[in-house]
Amino acid sequence: MDEALQIITNIIHDLPGGKEMGLLNFIIKRLLLMILVLFGVLCIVFVIANVIPADPIGALLGGNAPPEVVDQYKHKLGLDKPLAQRFVDYIAGVLRWDLGVSLRTNNPVTEDIRKFFPATLELAIMATLISVSLGIWLGTASAVNRNKGVDHFARIFSILGVSMPVFWTGLLLLLIFYYKLGWLPGPGRLDIFIFPPKTVTGLILIDSIIEGNWTAFWNGLQHLIMPAFVLGYGGTASIARITRASMLDCLRQDYVRTAKAKGLNKRLVIKRHALRNALIPTVTIIGLTFGSLLEGAVLTETVFSWPGLGRYITNGYLVLDYPAIMGGTLYIALIYSIANLIVDILYAFLDPRMRV
């Protein structure tokens, strides 16, 4: 998650005819690519899910159930059909946006995703806000004061984010800020006795604003702080590193010298001139970090009892609930690709040189 990824994004741009073909063709080409990639992801997931030597039904029925019942159940769910047949059925299903029925919650996986994804999305957005603001602030500070105290502190602080296991920091924060200090509420999305807002988008903060239910809003926000920080802090390092590198690069450019020659003070030079240029490559990294947040959520959600997609998939692993694992993973890959596409388009807008 660092400068190498920036190289990736530049490579994505050198797709044949990137600039001349115009933004629309660029988007169409990227969409086609995305579909191909998602198809690939689907195959990987299907192969893994069905190659695993254990059988899900045994897991579902628990240790005590005798073998005959297990086979009966398996037949009922059509798990004894040949692999190729099951693959074709699954692909047909995906096209109709029907990812099968989860063995555990036994309602359609798509409905589960609709119920669980907003929690992960809300966590990922807050985490991205934190990692972006923290990352850019630290990256700029360390670039401007290269090799001075601030640079060292900023880099160590941001790298620590990527150095500490998420579940450990999560529990530590809970221990200090909830258990000992009592400043922040405990795990979960909302206190039990707060009347939750009617689900419109599924994001508590937005739903509570729509409903004007301010108590739920504040409580939800407080609940979000720690998990979002734990998740976001991990992404800070890569954003800080990219910002620092591109900022160092920009500070050496001639136009920064012109800005100084115009008598602008240091803060203005950085804000108006250096930062604006330095942020362009950083934007693409935000897309990639957002993607990795969806994934980091798997650990954070367990520690903070967050009813998100990450936990849905991990619980799926506990009982080898194939449809849930496959559907969930595919969905995360879809969001990951869309996030990247949006960011690349944003990249084109931000940088006038790309605008055609």
Added chain:
Amino acid sequence: MKQDTLSMKWKNFIESRKPLIDDWKHTAYLWRKSKLTMIGSFVVLFFIIIAIFAPYIAPYDPIAQDLSQRLQPPSSKHLFGTDQFGRDIFSRVIYGSRIAIWIIILVSIISGGIGTLIGVFAGYFGGIVDEVLMRITDMFLAFPSLVLAMAFAAAMGPSLTNTIIAISLVYWTVYARLARAEALRIKNTEYIEAERAMGASNFRIIFLHVLPMCISPVLVQLTLRMGTIILTAAGLGFLGLGAQPPTPEWGAMVSDGRNYLVDQWWISTFPGIAIAIVVLGFNLLGDGIRDMLDPRLRR
């Protein structure tokens, strides 16, 4: 020039190597100048030394149980205290460094190797080969790596080697991209054209010329990512898919100790700190190397 004395030959040797030595001097200067890189390299060096001399440093056997010494806080006898089996955490952390090194080296070789090869072939041959290989890379890139690692670990059964394979099968994408970019850049340089003109086979060109050029960017990336490899292994440990007990793998130690965090904080904290320091070391070293190799920052 009949009687070339030794000193003459030595002088020529130095003379012909002048630019290289000059370059190394500049690198040493930059290395000294950026304190963090120094810290990073010392941490990594320290980590490697501990791993090599673990048996001599560790006071106790990391797996030996002594239930009478259960859950002792850090003391002079047990520097980092003991865990729920009375095993000395200090010795387990020391031996843990061996496992961490083992994971890092293996994952770096496998993922670095696969990634670079795929990248170089894609970059060098271009056309269909490039398109296909890169789309495969995109697939793995779009795939949430922890979930993929979980899937592989679950498929092949939880064990240390499976964790290593799982992580490397997820980590190679970055190196593929890097190697491809490098290969593209080198492919159209004159001296490769010259090679081809002299009738060198593609494979000779790739392995003798293109591949060596990709080493430095890939190397930088490897150092940067070595830290995160340990973290992914820790994540797998937390989900119960990593190293099997009683192996003293840091990630599993942190995750096993998490239930004791409230009163026996040291069981989880010391391996956690070990992970943090080593990851920090690799990251700082990686950053340092990248700054040194990056022409723009070299002045």
Added chain:
Amino acid sequence: MEKLLSVRNLRTIFHTYRGVVKALNGVSFDVYKKDFLGVVGETGCGKSVTSLSIMRLIEDPGEIVDGSVVFEGRDLLKLSEEEMQKVRAKEISMIFQEPKMALNPVLKVGYQIAEAVSTAEDLPIKSKEVQEKVYEILKAVGLPDPESMVEKYPHELSGGMAQRIMIAMGLVTKPKLLIADEPTSALDVTIQAQILHLIKELVSEMGTSAMIITHNLGVVAEYCERVVIMYAGNVAEIGNVKTIFKEPLHPYTKGLIKAVPVIGTKGKLQTIRGIVPDLVNPPSGCRFHPRCDHALDICSKELPPIKEVEPGHFVACHLYD
């Protein structure tokens, strides 16, 4: 003529892995009001470093270690950063060699010029007066249709147009001194003449002094009134252009002028023997002595002081002790 800027014994060094580069080794010269001064010398002689030192734009690993830069009675080297920023905003402006690089790629050119005005006169960038001034200066530098020009981005302009924008940006604040660091080197010859002509015309209209840094003697001969010849971090000779070109005193100046090929003459090209010295351990005394045909033994021992051989004509060479 009345002095605007007087630089005395300016010394600037750079810390590098090979050691300390003594870029400026005690540079002294004056710029008069309404002057059109050329500063000329081979690459690496420190002419750009001098201009950056005057503007105090030298940054780590560079460092100004000695000397004074007196501008209208105040030594710029002693000013606080805030005061220096005001000087840069109102009093002294600077133009650079690569116009397209010196303009911020993501901001409209109109905005970048307006920013100069607003900083100098403490007016909001979007205000009417600032907009007026921008249109006015754009017309002055001869750019067509200012309304659409302000909306353009740097990458949409040609080299010449970009340099005109830079000139506009420099002169819109009506500075007392304009420093142009190799303004035309990056442009093709036809555009060069137009740009220099434009600078000369505007500067004389505004009564602004100009200091043109160049390595092209032809530019000096054509446009400048006075010239400073620099060699390896020192001033070799100062004087008005006609006398310097007719009878140069300093051996280096002679060599420079002889090296300029004149159309119509045949014969071998003249060069100055030797190479530019390494400034980490420069030759002792006068830094030109290893390449000087008339070098005396004192030349290699002491740095020749600068002397006014005749009114307005200075030279730093032991031949004239």
Added chain:
Amino acid sequence: MKKLLFLMVVVLLLVALVNPVMAKSRVPKDTLVIAANTGILISLDPAVVYEVLGAVIVNGLYDKLVDYGVENGTLVPQPELAEKWEISSDGKVFTFYLRKGVKFASGNPVTADDVVFSFKRHAFIESPSVWLLHELGIDKTNVEEKVKKIDDYTVQISNDKGLAPNIFLGILTNSFGSIVDKKVALQHEKNGDFGKDWLTDHSAGAGPYVLASWERNSRVVMRANPNYWGEKPKLKTIIFLDVPESTNQRLLVEKGDADVAWNLEAQHFIEIQGNPDIQAVMLPGQANEYLAMNCSWGPLKDPKVRLAIKYAIDYDEIINDIMQGLALKVQGFIPKGYFGYVPDNPFSQNIEKAKQLLTEAGYPDGFEVELLTNDSDTRKNEAVKVQADLAKVGIKANIVIMKASQMYSKYRKQGHQIIIAGWGIDYADPDALAKPFADYKAHQLAWRNVWYDDYAAELAEKAAFELDSKKRAEIYKELTHYWFENGPFAMFYQTVSYWAVRKEVKGWEDAFYGYSMRVDWTKLYK
């Protein structure tokens, strides 16, 4: 500014780590909040539910014909919706007389039709718990004629196996024995599923509580049932809050945001006892933990080797150090508090005897074996302990940890060598243990460990049909002693169920005695 910020953070952290935590409960008096890992719940339909936590909740939502009561420490079937019942002389036909005037939560009266419907839907849905119905000799082909309505308030259930009454009634106390409101279920039936889909997260029973809502991975909310026929529940709302991490459960209870921590790790349970606000409740569990050896694999074929392993293990250290005393030393397969319980515990660590047995069997310097278990913390700790003990006699055990799902599927295919697992008891009768541990014909644990021992199987079967309880106890005693010597099982302990319950909550021990067999939510109050 930066230095000030840094200083403030450091001071805060110091203050945080120092001050002790005392907190009053923040849960209203008429509500109970239980912090539990609800991730394992699959369905709350009585005919489908199979996990312990699910059964406990269903116990609060539905009443059954008959349920367990407690008589001087042992669980005995007692009347609930059936006022009384008669058993035919050959023990094959049971006639139940329903209580009159009892209404479902929906207000519909509870009649024989509802009873017949409840059994029929369980037979047809064929969920994981259907094998218990098959134990009664009832399946979808004969359920109509085996469960007959005599009149509105009388139902006759016949079972041709002539099982001992204690077993028959014991099986009926399972969740599937819950009586479902026929009208409400059929109202929500979707393409002939007997209302199974709707009942996954809705309730239609006559129990003390009604299921208000179940947000997956978030919370299960139960509200008091206004027209409950029995003792009115004192708590208006019970909430199962999903808290997967044991540490968090403990923090929530100590902070007063939750009343009960449901599945605490042993270590947390020990430490929490130091908190004056908390009462540590311990009750005998309805499950046991054992090590089993695959009699068809390598050295384990030889009973001497199996016995050596049983003598190599230090059972006391497992109970005292790994479970910190939270386990009952029971080495027979019949748990304490059950009819036919045999109190002898013949095994304790005896390294010489184990080595001597090994040399006799021809393995003087031991052998290598795979030790399989799943990834719960307790099981991992037990595996590491056994590995160390076996090493003392030269046996090198390689631990393999798997997801519970994968482990059971390997175990079911007799694919293991040595395995550490547990057995949850389905009905409070020794037969529920004798069949799996001794009778290989039942295709359960004995069969999985390839212990095809006809003598043991015969004894287990005889006991199941013995109507005279004194003789029945005799048979179980003989079987237990035979099992000690020859069985491929080393019984570690009988589990102990424990919860951290805030002082404000009263009556927890009465409500949960015989937990997972029986729960009486109405006993709880604040």
